[in-house]
Amino acid sequence: MDFGIKVLQSQSEFLSVYPGKFLQSVEVIIGIKEKSLQVFTINEEKPEKLIPIHEQLFNENIFSSCKISTRDKDLVCVATKTALKIYEFSEGTGYFEVIYSYELRISNENESQQFCVGIKASIDGMIAASLVQDYMWVLKWNDIEKKLTFLYEIDVESFIVDFNFVDEKTMLILCRNPTGEYPLYFWKEYKVNKSLLSLSTFIHFSPILENGDAFPTAFICFDKKIYIFYENIIHALKYNQKNIDQDDFDEIEFSGIYCSHIIHNNELYINNDIGQIYLLSRKRSNIIKEIPQDSIITTLKGFCYIFGKQGEIRGFNLNTNGDLKIPSSVHGAILDAITIKKHEKENEINSESIIIACGIGQSSSLLELSNSLTFSVVIQIPDIGQSCLWAKTVENIIFLFYTKGVKALDYNTMKPIQSSALGLVDENYIDIGKSNRDWIHITSTYIKNGSSQKDFNSTIIGACISDSSICVSFSSQELVMLNPALEVLWKLPNYDVSMINIYNESIYIGLQSCETLQLDMTGNVINKFVYALQESSIPHSVIFMWNQMFIGCRDGNLIVCLDPPIYKKLGNKPVTLFKYKIGLIAISDRAILIYNENLEFRPIEIDMRSGCSLDNSYFICINKDILIAALENPTPYSLNTKELISIKGSIKRLLYLPNRNKIAYIYRDIADHIALSDYNFSGNFPSLSYTNSEKMYCMANIPQYDGIAIGGETLERKGIVTIISQEGFTELYRGFFPHGVQAICIHEDKMIVGAEEHIFVLRLGEGINIESIATTRVRNSVIGLYSEQNILYSIDSRDGILQYTLTDTLTFEHASLRGFLISNILIMDQFIIMIDKLGSIKILEKDSKKIITLDDLHDGGRAIISGNLTNTSLKPSCNQNALFFSWTGAVYQITYPLKKELLSLQSSIQRLLHLQTPRNSTQIIDIDILMNFHRLTPHQKAELSQAYPSVESDIDSLYKFEII
Known part of the structure; x- marks a missing residue:
């Protein structure tokens, strides 16, 4: 059996951040993490808030990075273990792509030592790279030729602490030599007779004296001064290009260790590792903000943005210095997670919800993760969708159908079109369209073509207009075909029709008897489809994609006419189907996009009861308002995050209670608490809360008692299990154990308790009658208990998994993975x-x-x-x-069985682009490597297509990302 790992979301910690014009002269902020790159733009209405607009995974770990400024746009240079890589944003693909890669090779060094620990760039594209501990490279970026040119390799013969460019050709290097002194080296690029001098011409200054036991950790150059940072102190030395007077310096108060800095309005702001921002002015420093520890700060458009260690982002106006805002959707370390099955019926859409608990410091959040699609609203027309039944587009006109009457909008201007201009009247319209280039109006009593009108005695209840014909159904159960001149071609009796569609020279009609018929254009029945699951599955809409017929039913069922057919319940409202971009959208109580022939789909985060396609990019959404919307990316692979609640305190454990559709969670705020909230988190929350003086470590659902078992430890360090009711959080039971309870497992009528090195089995009798029936001792503390059928698995800190047969006794069977x-x-x-x-x-x-x-x-x-x-x-x-x-904060998906073709395809793309997986494994499925297919040259794509004929369409639809 083969397994694979997908990297769904990289870790949260930011290594560096850069403001700049990375996207076609648009100012954004780039955040670099160990395995990914994120792009943020400013919310113009709330500039203290950053909006994440892009994230992509790197193919290998990033050790350091810098920004390269060019005339047109900014670039990102990253240092991996083996190379310096220049990334540029491509408008064509929508990704940052490697435009140049420079292999790292150090003379006379072992390969294991060949990696870059720091890179920095000057304003004209000169790059200094600190390799290993005492080597430096100097390179130059040529923006015309799009390449890095190697200039120098420098053996500093000292441990490099920090280095910075003073100007475009001058660099200072702070080192630590073997004697424990800290020399500051000066290097400048000279040109003599158009040739560069040897780098052996370093100017060497006297060592900078240490401040007691402290030692310098970093330095920056600003306003003709060099600020050297020790722990808890700053030395500011005057500097010019000729000398530094180490005896003439200012000592500035400072706490902690330097993290990062910004310059705004010619003022220097510095933050430390203990969560403070300082404003330096002359010989003084003032604390202006308290921020998360170990943060990185940057500035854009007068705002300071704080990127926390766990990924949280905060912003404030540097000019007003107001209170911090917390707009970030990144919430730090993931503490626990649960899966919620919203629907358990076999034919319903699988709508798992993943709830995770995240925490930063003394605050926590519950988040919902999903793969649902987000959308953007291009135009919103308020208050005209409330009674709108359905919509369609004909040429450049949008028709909105109501119980009585039709509204028309110009597609280009979105302005109403006068009814008289289109000959619309205030009647019940069944359909409007064009046939043989003539406008056809169908109401419940007549069909009109220009000045010609054909009246009917029976009520028209359904219609479909094609390029060459008109098909209508009547309340008298007649089906009639007409030509554009309104001449009747044929009639068929006894057809109680629910819907009509004309497609590819065939007529498809749904019947009230839940059948679907295919007729030829002369009215002969070709095929009869009987797919309905129940009497209410009356066909409402039919559409064809990928040579397959999809039937949307009035009871909310979607039927895919395969052998055997596929049934999926989307809701209770009639299912509307329409084509959009590469696939089709199905709407009932929820909306989904089905985007390839493998019937892969994504939920759409939109409230719509009906809609239609507008063109290849936009669709019409009908709810209270009429929206013109677009899916931001029909097949994204990033995760969507929705914050459900935020609390003070650290969440320790989550538990889903399916019988009540609620979530229980243990959190600590001074004392331990357990809270209960509705899954939809409506109203005030938590809805219930329970607190006692004990520490709470674990919990389990006890359906027999409609209760929650909480395991913990008393103040006297005795173990305790408390059972509280889910209804009112009243205490039902208390049981004590010799040691703290770290694990609880409920199996049928038994409760298994792990208390340090002991496992207790208790029988759950009627009326909260609980008795101990078995016990065993293990070598190490039990940290988890899990049951399956009559098997109990115990995990501990040393012996791995212990397997027992669970009856009224515990019988040891097997131990796996000791150590x-x-x-x-x-x-x-x-x-x-x-x-x-x-x-x-x-x-x-x-x-x-x-x-x-x-x-x-x-x-x-x-x-x-x-x-x-x-x-x-x-x-x-x-x-x-x-x-x-x-x-x-990283999220990984472990999948099996694994499709070997996918691994082979990934390996081929890696080979052609000289990429590496994050962990150099043949078992890793890295989505970003597959997405790099679009970076291949036409020759490389042709080479790959010989082995994988459908690779391009498969990559475009992300079909191969479903590992089967």
């Missing part, structure tokens, strides 16, 4: 997935007891759940997915 520091496990059908606190992943095959080792993610955590945050399909899937959430 692996497990933090959590997930039990799947055939496997148990194990993670440790450092991010290693191992998989235990249940039957063979074989251990499969996946790659080290270098990202520790304890939250691992079953769930799928990538593409989902209407087709039944054999995929089994696990989601791992790290302390740093």
Whole structure:
């Protein structure tokens, strides 16, 4: 069995941030993380808020980065383990692409030492790179030729602490030599007879004396001074291009260690590692802000933006110095996660919801993660959609149909068109369209073509207008075909029609009997489709895509006419279908985009009861208002995050209570609390809260008692299990144990309790009658208990997984993976997935007891759940997915079985573009590597297409991202 890992979201911590014109002369802020790049723009209405507009994953870890300024736009230079890479934003692909890569090679050094620890750029594109500990390179970016030119390799013979460009050709290097002194070196690029001098001509200054036990950590050059940062003090030395007087310096008060700085209105702002921003003026420093620890600050358009260690972003106006705002959607370390199954019925759309608990300092949030599509509203026309039934577009006119009458809008101006100009009257319209270039108006009583009108005695209840024909149905159960001249071609009796569609020289009619018929243009029945699940599944709309027929029913069912057919419940409202871009949109209580022939879909975050396609880019959305909207990206692979609640305190555990559709969570704020909130988080929350003097470590749902079992420890360090009711949080039971309770598991009529090195089995009797029936002792503290059928799995800090047979006693069966520091496990059908606190992943095959080792993610955590945050399909899937959430905010999806063709395709793209996976593994599925297909040359694409004929269309539709 093969496994793969998808990197769905990189870690939260920012390594560096840069303001600049990275996107076609638009000022944005770039945030560089270890494995990704993010782009933020300013919210013009609320400039203290940054809006994330783009994120892409890197193919390897980033050690350092800098900004390169050119005449037209800014570039990003990143240092990986093996190369310096220049990234430029491509308007064509919408991604930052590598336009040049320079391999790192240091003479006379081992390959293991060949990596870059820091890079900085001057204003004219000269780049200095600090390699290993005491080597430096100087390179020059040529923006015309789009290449890096190597100038020098420097052996500093001292440990490089920091370095900065003073101007475009002058650099200062702060070092630490073996004697413990800190010399400051001066280097300048000279040109003599058009040739560069050797770099051995360093100017060497006397060592800078240490401040007691402190030592310099960084320096910056500003306003003809060099500010050298020690821990808790700053030395400001006067500087010119001829000398530095180390004896003439100002000592400025400063706390902590330097993190970053900005310059605004010729003033210097500095922040430290303990969460303070200083304004330096002459010989003084003033604290102006308290911010998160270890933050990075940058400035754009008069605002200071603070990027926290865990990814939180805050902004304030430097001119008014007002209170901080917290607009970020990034919420720090992921503490716990749960999966909520909103619908359990077999034929309903799988709508899993992933809830995660995140925390930064003393505040926490509950977030909902989804793969739903976001949309942008181009035009909003208020208050005319309330009674609108449906809409359609004909040429450049939008028609909105109401119970009585039609409104028309000009597509180009979105202004109303006078009814008289189109011959519209205040009647019940069934359809409007063009046939043989003539306007056809169909009401409930007549059909009109210009001045010609054909009246009917029976009521028209359905119609479809094509280029060459008109088909209408009547309340008298007649089906009639007419030509554009309104001449009747044929009539068919006894057809109680619910909908009509003409497609590809065939007529498709839905019947009140839940059947769908295909007729030829002469009225002969070609095919009869009987797909309805129930009497209410009356066809409402029919559409064709990928040579497949989709039927939307009045009861909210979507039917895909395959063999066997696929049924999916979208809601209780009639299903409307229309084409959009590469796929089709289906609307009922919810809206989804089905975007390829594998029937992969994404939910759409939009409230609409009907709609239609406007053109290839936009669609009309009908709710209370009429919206002209566009999906921002029909097939994104990034995650959407919605904040549900934010609380003071640190959330420790989450628990979903399916019988009440509520979420319980333990959080700590001075004392430990447990709170209960509705899943939809409406109204005030938490709806219930329970507090006692004990520490709370774990909890479990007890359906028999409609209660929650809470495990913890008393002030006397005794173990305790408290059961409280889910109804009113009243206390139902208290039981004490010799040691603190770290794990609880409910299995049928038993409660299993882990209290340090002991496992207790208790029977849950009627009327809250609980008795102990078995106990066993293990070698190490139990940190987790999990049950499956009659098997109990116990995990501890040293012996891995212990397997027991669970009856009225505990019988030891097997021990797996001793020495692996497990933090959590997930039990799947055939496997148990194990993670440790450092991010290693191992998989235990249940039957063979074989251990499969996946790659080290270098990202520790304890939250691992079953769930799928990538593409989902209407087709039944054999995929089994696990989601791992790290302390740093990264999200990984572990998937099996793995499609070997996908790994082979990834390997081919890597080879052609000389890319690396983040962990150099043949088992890693990295979405960004597949997306790099568009960077291949036409020759490379042709080479790849020989092995994978449909690769281009597959990549465009992200079809291969569904690993089957």
